[in-house]
Amino acid sequence: MSFRKIEIMDTTLRDGEQTSSVSFSASEKLTIAKLLLEELKVDRIEIASARVSEGELQAVKDVTKWAAENNHLSAVEVLTFVDKGVSINWMVEAGAKVQNLLTKGSLNHLTHQLKKTPNQHFEEIKENIDLAQNHGIITNVYLEDWSNGMRNSKAYVYEFLDFLSSQAVTRIMLPDTLGILTPEESFNFIKEIKEAYPKMHFDFHAHNDYDLGVANVMAGLNAGADGLHLTVNGMGERAGNAPMSSTIAVINDFMPHLKIGVNEKMLYTVSKLVENFSGLVIPSNKPIIGANVFTQTAGIHADGDSKNNLYFSDLMPERFGRTRKYALGKSSGKANIQKNLQELGLQLNDADLKKVTQRIIELGDKKQVVTKEDLPYIISDVLDRTYEEKVKVNTYVLTHSKGLKPTTSVSITIEGETFEENAQGDGQFDAFMNAIKSIFKNERLMVLPDLIDYAVRIPPGSRSDALCETIITWKNENREFKTRGLDSDQTVSAIIATEKMLNIIIS
Structure with a gap:
């Protein structure tokens, strides 16, 4: 089987930081950047927007200095603007070598926000690209609002792509800026573009406003997208971006013809670190990285796992550096208790196990989940009752x-x-x-x-x-x-x- 290599670009430090109330310090950005590139092993990272603040400039300097010393500089990218060279000068000062130039991917945005004609916009973009080349900076181009562009002004999108095909551009980035696409549209739009421009590299940037981020990513990949933009924990503006963890698991399990370099065993570790730095708590039921997603509560599930792994799937927790847990509570039953006892190295006879089970059920009526750490205390409490109850x-x-x-x-x-x-x-x-x-x-x-x-x-x-x-x-x-x-x-x-x-x- 031939494999198609997919580039994974993480934009947690740029687009993910647009999550309401989230702001990473310079040291936090550097720590996350190191983990993303050296441990999670994504192909590229987008770490900032140019011109934002002095603090952002210092953060980018810290990352680019480390990246240059460790042969990662070409994988570090910065969002820039069509601003007569101001962003380019900022990048030069920051030591960055790859710009992701934000341009208008729909006629609606171009007409009403910039109030310019396509030719005016293209001419200014060309000036930016030429200036970047003069400074040894690689250019990728974002087509902002591209999804609405394909819906409502497709002729403009193709006029724009025709222009870009003649420029010194490494990648074209196709963002579903408002998260409006369906999987069917994601597939059709990207397939159409890839067939029209087979030699150009296209990244797909999905948002999650309808909770379709991962589904749209799958459709985009099947249509021929060359790269994806993802964020740790699905961070991002409004409902966030397509999440790194779920997307990587989906590609590995359902798309065997694709090859990615991401180390899925580090997904949980990186997610927890970003959770701590961002203050944005991961929902306990979030796939792959949520606290409860590898916890069996029902006793029948633990019993089935003991007999023939009846409730196992390809989503084994060990893949992600995690372990399966068996919750203790009013619905857990003896099988869950046995699993937890095994982990603690404890054994009980049938009579004592029955007493402990009954006590856990009683406690579960008051407290939703009894933890494994509680178990020795419960056993001590139950087995301490050696007297006749008068x-x-x-x-x-x-x-x-x-x-x-x-x-x-x-x-x-x-x-x-x-x-x-x-x-x-x-x-x-x-x-x-x-x-x-x-x-x-x-x-x-x-x-x-x-x-x-x-x-x-x-x-x-x-x-x-x-x-x-x-x-x-x-x-x-x-x-x-x-x-x-x-x-x-x-x-x-x-x-x-x-x-x-x-x-x-x-x-």
């Missing part, structure tokens, strides 16, 4: 109002008999303990152990909504002992630990 805290109401002491109302069953009590305290848990002490003092003539230590912890790396484990140390006349409670609410976990203490002393 005491049951049925229900309680805890109140806390500004300026008033916390109060509680408690209903508790002791060996089949139910009691209720109200009490105040210095805190909600203290009020709860005072109510319990009153019940045992009045009804059982028992003095409860002293609470001598109270510790709360959450699994390492957990979030603020994580399960928390409360460990209480008790002391009576004979000994000290500890009980644990586990819940997403700290006070509730302390009450669970107290209920265990009550069962121990009754037993």
